Ligand code: ATP
């Protein structure tokens with residue numbers, strides 16, 4: 268972009284958090300973050316992505332890619348703390364005043380902001396004015412430009428114009444919050460048991476935010492659970508992929524196994540046995556897919572199958588660690604996270620899942636391990652697990668190419 272005689276280009280300035288605290292491994296974390304960021308915007312155009320001074324700088328290499336959309340997508344990538352869309356130009360006073368005039372006019376057009384301030388950071392000590400002088404001069408310039416409209420305010424102004432004087436000058440005013448956390452891929456791979464409820468998408472989000480790559484598995488009991496229920500879970504997986512990146516979405520045809528359980532398991536133990544079978548299947552699938560942990564949305568005491576004893580009965584069939592990031596969360600806190608990550612509206616669509624269709628009416632709330640084993644006495648568990656494993660279909664969900672489905 269040419270502004271008068273000044274060449275101005277747009278950059279995204281990405282701030283990093285916890286990653287910068289990593290010692291010797293810092294380079295690996297940043298390299299992974301850059302890969303994840305590039306993947307998220309690759310369809311928007313050609314970009315250069317560079318790291319320096321504990322930030323990542325993104326520039327369009329050619330054409331005119333939509334930087335606002337790039338910033339929006341990158342704000343979902345774990346490891347990013349915040350993003351600003353900045354203008355970049357030569358470190359000369361004449362350039363700065365000319366760009367500030369145009370920029371402020373464009374930013375303020377049609378808006379009601381009345382108070383502002385400039386915040387200047389001068390890293391390039393060759394620049395003739397101090398940070399304070401730059402802020403004062405530019406403030407005076409804007410007051411001249413909008414004499415009846417604007418006032419300077421130091422505490423909580425409506426708008427803060429940031430000027431950073433480095434090798435080049437950077438001018439920006441917005442700051443899009445990111446999701447912080449660690450880059451996905453740095454903490455191995457986990458298999459998320461994803462149902463259509465509120466909890467499991469939040470559990471997946473939380474583990475992905477600690478750098479875990481996700482795969483998801485959904486146990487479908489068609490026709491007892493409907494096609495809409497499956498579409499809903501797929502929708503949730505796609506929303507999760509906005510944060511966790513490309514993921515494998517496994518759908519298990521669980522109907523035959525479920526009907527056998529209904530027939531052979533005492534009613535008060537049905538939910539616990541169903542969960543133990545799901546865990547065994549999920550664990551075998553996880554091993555095939557090189558996932559090193561199982562993840563569920565369980566929270567202590569939420570329902571009968573989530574008491575300590577019931578959780579122990581489910582855990583005892585799995586050797587892999589079972590991560591339950593919601594274990595100590597209040598339901599309201601889980602709902603707040605679900606709202607903030609955009610899964611809540613999909614989760615509350617009214618389609619039944621198998622745990623509501625095949626639910627024990629009077630479940631045993633404190634089943635011992637012996638209770639669970641006794642309840643499975645009439646089942647040939649290895650054969651059930653083997654058959655269920657043969658009925659899994661897998662789709663790859665890509666946040667970039669499937670995003671149009673998110674309407
Ligand atoms: P959610 O809101 O995540 O559905 P919930 O509070 O309804 O959880 P349960 O139905 O007891 O609780 O399920 C507990 C956990 O078991 C879920 O969070 C999920 O991880 C897993 N789960 C339950 N049903 C299924 C299913 N049909 N397919 C895959 N995982 C499931």
Ligand code: MG
Pocket residue numbers: 462463464620622
């Ligand atoms: Mg559920």
